[in-house]
Amino acid sequence: MFLPINRGKLTISPAHKIKYLLLVLFGLIVTTNTQVLAHTVKISADVGATIHIEPNDNPRAGEVTQAWFALTRKGGKVIPLKDCNCQLAIYAEPHAVGEPALLEPPLQPIQAERYQGIPGAEVTFPKPGAYQLQLSGKPVTEGSFKPFELKFVVTVATGKNIDTLQSRPSVNENQQGTTIGLAQPLIWLGILLLSGGILVFLVQTMKKNN
Template structure:
């Protein structure tokens, strides 16, 4: 066989160089892109953890489960009337209405010692919320920002059949309108300062969007720069 012409030999050597060097480079670029995607994912999760979304609070006893929701959006503010309702359900998902429960609600300012009088004892009334009908609800006005404890206890009324229960929910109250604090207890001052600052903080999406946009541009530039 005759030797390859110089042009064919040069082309073959060029292809060998391409496969020897460009393929590993592409693999390296893929790995870098994967690392950047992972970094973006962790950044998003970190922002979400710093500013957690509000969620209903759930407690469970042997016979009854309770979900607490506070209007609006589980984010009560001091000095502003708010409605709290408790979705009581039996095993299997059957709704337990207030008419079948001799329920009592007490509110304590944290920290509190066992046996001390409750700060508030709101009256419970049947309310309709979401898919629940006739569940216990109450109107509450928290006097100051801080952390509160809501205790809901219940016993079956005549004709009902479930074991007595007592649920404890911790509620964080942000700063709001000033109200008359007569006959109320002092609420943790440090929590008040922190919560007031949090209520005026920048929304999480306002922080996440610019960061993700900048990183997206960096990723695009990197990809185009290393594109074969």
């Protein structure tokens, strides 16, 4: 005889409901924190900016990366590049005060998301590690906003190009190996000729003595 099957609705206890809600809330918090860390807002005087790095705020060494800055003045009005004498300087971290910038990529006006004509630049980070991106600027029209200097720290991961270069022997090494390979037969030939000459000399000397 088979036991009867209970076809009633699945019931979840209040304790389990609380656990599920906490898990969902935790996931939302983690997602929000990740976005906040990736899109940190920096403020200087009456100017603020958020940095975005393509792709997905995860730059890789040796690969071309586009960085752009959502630059706004107090009140939320966007500052396009045409209204700002902006410069971008990139330093490898840590760096000393007064140290020259590692990179100074030119800024260009770009369109990104809902922003029009904001400053952006193509950057190729030479190696993995931490870098500081320093965006500074002055208004084209005096008084529209105050001069500013914004600093962002970015972590660069290892890129495919770096891996390829490290695993591939250099051209000089290949040339050196080829040169050594060609030189070895010539060295042996020289040794054989020298040995033959010495042998002939000894034979002739022995004949003269006899």
